[in-house]
Amino acid sequence: MTSTARETVLGRIRDALALAGPGEVTVERAYRTGRTLPGRERLELLTGRLVDYRAGVRTCTADRTAEAIAEALRERGARRVGVPAGLDPAWLAAFDGEVRQDSADVPAPSLDALDGVVTASAVTCAETGTIFLDGSPDQGRRALSLVPDLHVCVVDLSSVVAGVPEAVARLVPERPTTLISGPSATSDIELERVEGVHGPRTLEVIVRTDA
């Protein structure tokens, strides 16, 4: 049955195109691509966007990563924190709470018992304030950065690009990719914005300015 439906649908499309003919078109990409911005401008742009989304944002140098993470977790009162298996253990050295390393067989309801999660990130788009996670070992599986209510995300300034085309060009399509622009939000009730529905209600971003 399914193969019949396949042939039918493909046959219908060919018929439709034969009846009406193809549309005339050339795809021109006259929009901005390959933009570069100095580090300072990328940082400013990104910070402004994140604040606009009501995410927390702080900067540090790479040698202060552990302190910055510990500070963000402490401020939010997180005691039990999940990390992906590939995250540098030194990043949690200054945190005095409980650290749980994630693995694929940890069921999702257990993740719900975490106060927060710390991950790295793949790429970030400054113009839209969008962080891309791609499931690399230091970012972990998607459930890990989704279920806990606090996400502390480390962004290296060298991975921050100007616009969306520059960000998409850096992605590996086959990897499960999540774009995050601030904490989860809804405007479904009388268009009043409410932060935090199902995803993490709090997003803390740490930008490492020399990494």
Add this chain to the structure above:
Amino acid sequence: MSSPTGGGTFLGLPAVPSRPPYGTGNLRGDRAFPEAAREELGNDQLRRNLAKATRTIRGKRLAVTAELPDWEQLREAGAAIKTDTMNRLPELLEQLERKVTEHGGTVHWARDGVEANEIVTRLVQESGSDEVIKVKSMATQEIGLNEHLESRGITAHETDLAELIVQLAGDRPSHILVPAIHRNREEIRDIFRAGIPGVDPGLDAVPAHLAAAARAHLRKKFMTVPVAVSGANFGIAETGTLSVVESEGNGRMCLTLPRTLITVMGIEKVLPRYRDLEVFLQLLPRSSTGERMNPYTSMWTGVTPGDGPQEFHLVLLDNGRTAALADRIGREALNCIRCSACLNVCPVYERTGGHSYGSTYPGPIGAVLTPQLAGMDAAKNDPNSSLPYASSLCGACFDACPVKIDIPSLLVELRHQHTERSGTTAEKLVMRAAAAVMRRPALFTAAQRVTAAPGRLVAGRDEVVSRLPPPFDGWTDSRDLPAPPRQTFRSWLASEEGAATLREAAEEGRRDREGRAAGREDDDEEAR
């Protein structure tokens, strides 16, 4: 299952693809637009909510589209990529199928909604679950999947906040982006108190508290239900990557936590290259919610071991799309990325709301897409025949559309097709009169003015027309007036003014088609 006609090339002659069977799915209301609109016009709450919503989103959209110096170039590229996609649809769908399969997914094809519903039902049954969690999806709404699952003993839990509100209220969505926009917070509180098991009976109407109640209710479902059903905003042929754009995180939950994921995607949602996302990830959020980027977008390719659902099914849905493709002008409606910008700028939508259109797809795009997908059946007095007239042809939708769909021209073409097919009937005249009134602000004003003088009816050729026919008799903000006696369409049509209006409408329609054929200047939408 589907009709034998339009089943592909027979003896080398291309056949017009068949549309979904009449009476299936949610692409047709039970009455014509003017009649449905008349009732909605009496709903003050609806009109206030809508006016506020559309005004707010309009403002946000204009701000974030104006800040991109290359917005027009992005629109051009978006439109061109979509047209290119339609030209190459067979090869792109085959490529998508190949790539999804290579990455561990299974691809199914459905000629119509009935077939898609059966495929999804079978897959859910095979999983052993009698529940599914759902991400907001136009395609599954279009085919009535929830109702079908229900009939087979499977409970579908909508997880988008607005969809949940609509579902718990036994209601229908009224807007593409904010489906519960016709409800205010007090109504939502009552819906939650009545519909969410174990909810705090003291729940108040503060939006944050209502959202928290939904969060608590749905969290249990996310953690336990093993099957999710989603739609897709984009499907990339080159890589087999699917994408869902959302705000709340319910999408991420559904796409990540269950064991099995079933995605129902209209065949027109395919895009050729991964790179094309760089265009649409700019066009869609800015046009839709008026944000620079929506909070969350998920992209996945087949199955990833150790991360997310380990079983993935993609159902490719026709359901009238190939019939639309066979119409050289109408096929442009398939380029729609469902941003809802055209709804938010439409003066007719703002007054009548989404329910009047009787379809999953309301507003300007609904008025062209619905008849394209489901047809306008002349023999059945089809309510869809009235949709092309649900517009004043002001052009605001064209200017707002991120993929530059010329909705006014499509509407004119559909009116033309409808007129050709239905011959000279009373209905045709009524529709044309409706269109004529909607397009001219002076008549709106007249309608408002005369409503304030109740009781004066057309008595003869020399009398003044005191009431315009429905739905225009309600076209006023002075809702507290006593309802005057209502003149029927028929008697208005019989009047001198009715006849004159029809002549003008016919003349304007002709000029319009010629004018559009000769090319038209874009107006600044706020200057209309």
